[in-house]
Amino acid sequence: MIGSIRARVTLLFLLALLLSVAVFAGGIWIGRKDSAYYRELQRYVQSQAELATRIIMQAETRGPVTIKRDPLIGEQLMPELVSAMEVIPDYLLVLDSTGRALYVSEKARALPEADLSTLLERALDIEADATRATLLTLRSGQIFLSARDEKDPATSIERIVAGSSTSTTEEIWRDLLRSMLMLAPVVLLLGGTAAYLIGGVAVRPIGSIIAELEAITDGRSLHRRLGGADATGDELSRLTSTLNAMIGRLENSFGGLRRFTADASHELKTPLTVLRASIERAMMAKRGSNEQMEYLEEALNEVTRMADLVNSLLSLARADEGRFDLVRDVVLLDAMLRDIAETATILGEPNGIEVTVTGCEALTVEGDAPRLRQLLLNLVENAIKYTTVGGTVELALSAEQGAAVLTVKDSGMGIAAADLPFIFERFWRADRARSRKSGRGGTGLGLAISQYIAQAHGGTLTAQSRLGRGSTFTLTLPGAVRRDTSRGEVPRDGSAPIRVA
Amino acid sequence: MRILVIEDDPIVGQFVKRGLEEQNWTVDLEADGESGERAAGQGDTYDLVILDMRLPGKDGLSVLRTLRSRGFQRPVLVLTAQDAVDAKVQTLRAGADDYVTKPFAFEELLARIEALSRRPRQLTSPRLELAGLVVDLDTREVTRAGARIELTPKEFKVLEYLMRHPGRVMSRTLITEYAWGYHFDPGTNIVDVVITHLRKKVDANHDQKLIGTVRGVGYVIKE
Numbered sequence: 001m002i003g004s005i006r007a008r009v010t011l012l013f014l015l016a017l018l019l020s021v022a023v024f025a026g027g028i029w030i031g032r033k034d035s036a037y038y039r040e041l042q043r044y045v046q047s048q049a050e051l052a053t054r055i056i057m058q059a060e061t062r063g064p065v066t067i068k069r070d071p072l073i074g075e076q077l078m079p080e081l082v083s084a085m086e087v088i089p090d091y092l093l094v095l096d097s098t099g100r101a102l103y104v105s106e107k108a109r110a111l112p113e114a115d116l117s118t119l120l121e122r123a124l125d126i127e128a129d130a131t132r133a134t135l136l137t138l139r140s141g142q143i144f145l146s147a148r149d150e151k152d153p154a155t156s157i158e159r160i161v162a163g164s165s166t167s168t169t170e171e172i173w174r175d176l177l178r179s180m181l182m183l184a185p186v187v188l189l190l191g192g193t194a195a196y197l198i199g200g201v202a203v204r205p206i207g208s209i210i211a212e213l214e215a216i217t218d219g220r221s222l223h224r225r226l227g228g229a230d231a232t233g234d235e236l237s238r239l240t241s242t243l244n245a246m247i248g249r250l251e252n253s254f255g256g257l258r259r260f261t262a263d264a265s266h267e268l269k270t271p272l273t274v275l276r277a278s279i280e281r282a283m284m285a286k287r288g289s290n291e292q293m294e295y296l297e298e299a300l301n302e303v304t305r306m307a308d309l310v311n312s313l314l315s316l317a318r319a320d321e322g323r324f325d326l327v328r329d330v331v332l333l334d335a336m337l338r339d340i341a342e343t344a345t346i347l348g349e350p351n352g353i354e355v356t357v358t359g360c361e362a363l364t365v366e367g368d369a370p371r372l373r374q375l376l377l378n379l380v381e382n383a384i385k386y387t388t389v390g391g392t393v394e395l396a397l398s399a400e401q402g403a404a405v406l407t408v409k410d411s412g413m414g415i416a417a418a419d420l421p422f423i424f425e426r427f428w429r430a431d432r433a434r435s436r437k438s439g440r441g442g443t444g445l446g447l448a449i450s451q452y453i454a455q456a457h458g459g460t461l462t463a464q465s466r467l468g469r470g471s472t473f474t475l476t477l478p479g480a481v482r483r484d485t486s487r488g489e490v491p492r493d494g495s496a497p498i499r500v501a
Numbered sequence: 502m503r504i505l506v507i508e509d510d511p512i513v514g515q516f517v518k519r520g521l522e523e524q525n526w527t528v529d530l531e532a533d534g535e536s537g538e539r540a541a542g543q544g545d546t547y548d549l550v551i552l553d554m555r556l557p558g559k560d561g562l563s564v565l566r567t568l569r570s571r572g573f574q575r576p577v578l579v580l581t582a583q584d585a586v587d588a589k590v591q592t593l594r595a596g597a598d599d600y601v602t603k604p605f606a607f608e609e610l611l612a613r614i615e616a617l618s619r620r621p622r623q624l625t626s627p628r629l630e631l632a633g634l635v636v637d638l639d640t641r642e643v644t645r646a647g648a649r650i651e652l653t654p655k656e657f658k659v660l661e662y663l664m665r666h667p668g669r670v671m672s673r674t675l676i677t678e679y680a681w682g683y684h685f686d687p688g689t690n691i692v693d694v695v696i697t698h699l700r701k702k703v704d705a706n707h708d709q710k711l712i713g714t715v716r717g718v719g720y721v722i723k724e
Contacts, residue, residue: 261585262583265582265583265584265585266555266582266583269582269603269604270510270555270582270603272603272604273510273513273582273603273604273605274510274512274513275604276604276605276606277512277513277516277517277604277607278512278516280516280520280606280607280675281515281516281519281520283672283675284519284520284523284669290715290716290717290718293670293672293715293717293718294716294717294718296672296718297672297673297674297717297718297719300672300674300675301673301674303604304674304678307604311584314584314585318585323585323587325585325586325587326586327586327589339654342653342654342655343655343681343691346655346691346694346695347687347691347694349694350694370682373682374685377681377685381687
């Protein structure tokens with residue numbers, strides 16, 4: 001599922017959404033100090049400082065504002081003024097020129113000892129400016145401070161400092177962030193669902209293109225074209241027309257191959273026919289020396305080899321095109337196996353190779369008898385060729401789950417594990433030095449054609465092998481039927497006449 | 502039996518003509534579609550027509566269709582270079598009785614003609630006989646001087662082939678083709694092994710040896 005474009009689009013979209021939410025929240029959090037809330041708080045602090053200053057100035061017009069109750073403590077604000085000042089609920093300090101506090105509001109007194117002394121120290125340092133507030137960081141939080149200087153020489157009051165904690169404002173931002181975080185999963189869920197649905201809509205035409213392409217399997221279906229190439233010119237219709245153009249080129253080259261196959265049949269086989277006819281005529285002639293006959297026999301042998309090679313190449317060309325056709329009829333596999341076994345015995349005799357049929361059930365399949373015979377002959381030929389003197393070759397035919405299973409097992413040199421995947425490839429040959437010297441090698445097309453024959457029957461041809469221990473080739477053909485052997489004659493070679501509808 | 506061969510290649514045409522004449526059949530050769538069609542169309546002159554598919558002028562398939570549409574009912578054997586199944590099916594549907602794929606062995610052509618005409622050629626009487634060796638093609642029994650000889654199927658095929666051409670040297674390639682079909686080339690002298698068996702079974706107990714070897718060529722059966 002993660003492999004599909006749809007899933008990846010959804011995942012990427014979710015990641016992008018998550019990143020956006022995080023950046024948004026972070027931005028809000030970092031930018032909060034520049035926000036209107038903070039500016040409002042600063043104005044509020046300034047106005048509080050202004051208010052306190054006005055109250056004190058008002059009081060000064062009516063008489064002294066400080067009293068000295070205790071010589072140790074020094075001067076303090078008049079009790080009337082103190083009560084007037086308590087209207088201001090936030091932090092408020094009234095200092096004399098030495099920085100000693102004449103008045104400390106109740107809220108400021110509630111601060112921890114360390115914070116209060118920091119506040120008192122900093123209160124003298126900050127700039128007395130009516131237009132801005134100063135942010136002071138204490139352990140218990142941050143406070144905006146605004147200071148006013150009272151320059152009346154009649155009193156000892158030097159400076160009035162008002163302050164307000166940012167905690168309320170911070171709380172607002174925390175609430176905002178919290179609700180954002182709580183909403184985030186919902187947003188992500190909705191976003192993800194939307195992305196999945198949109199991805200599905202976007203990918204659906206690709207799915208149908210894949211299905212259509214899969215239906216074009218071989219040379220026969222290449223005339224088909226994909227639907228959906230419309231005038232919209234979007235990516236999908238461009239993809240469709242590109243693929244259609246490619247299928248067109250494939251069709252052309254397959255057409256070329258088909259023409260070549262047909263032409264080659266005539267152009268290569270006609271001279272071979274003439275050649276063969278000439279040789280056979282010469283051989284039939286009553287006169288002529290043994291030496292001449294020997295040359296003619298050599299030539300005839302070469303012509304037949306060449307004709308076989310041409311046939312093999314044409315078969316493979318047709319197979320590439322998906323036209324490996326069969327003439328199907330009932331094939332008696334057991335009779336065919338016995339016939340093959342006799343040939344294998346004869347082939348193995350010069351090298352003392354013992355050929356045995358270890359099992360032979362009476363089975364029939366619907367198949368092309370000459371082609372299956374060609375396949376089996378190829379297998380036994382190989383088995384004998386790669387088996388050392390005195391070895392064994394075992395043939396067996398059995399039914400397994402409705403399929404006929406034919407095995408050709410040899411005690412030969414085997415195939416290296418590294419070579420095993422390539423033996424069904426065209427022109428593949430085992431290390432020639434290891435194959436026996438007798439005779440010449442085949443065309444190297446035998447196993448490739450054998451596999452096409454197996455596949456054209458809907459079956460498989462596989463090989464198991466261990467170097468030095470021998471190989472086993474297994475042909476599996478579907479649709480095997482067990483034959484009643486109690487009556488009826490069995491044709492000797494397993495072939496039946498060609499039936500044409 | 503009278504046979505018409507419609508084949509444009511003179512070498513192949515003459516080869517077929519002479520080969521068939523050796524079977525004591527009367528053979529006429531035509532080199533193109535139109536003249537072949539005219540010749541075949543004259544009543545019941547011919548018992549069998551051998552028709553090449555690729556002909557100058559009118560091609561073999563058209564000739565075949567014309568002959569059949571005119572009511573020509575004798576067997577037609579087609580020579581074709583195409584061995585694709587659909588091409589073969591096409592010729593059979595057009596009315597051919599059988600086909601031989603080029604390049605063909607003469608023996609294969611002969612076997613097909615024999616099967617189509619249902620008239621055994623002179624050499625293929627059901628019994629082949631030579632110096633007391635009898636090969637019965639019907640019962641597949643082999644006897645020499647009355648004594649029964651048991652042969653395997655391939656041994657029988659090879660002996661049958663030699664017996665069909667007594668006195669003539671048959672090459673290994675031709676024997677292999679006859680006994681194993683026309684697309685089997687094991688690259689080893691498989692025929693030699695079978696001949697060894699045959700000699701043991703046929704010649705071993707007799708002073709007169711019938712099976713002879715021609716070095717580098719093949720084998721001959723003669724008195």
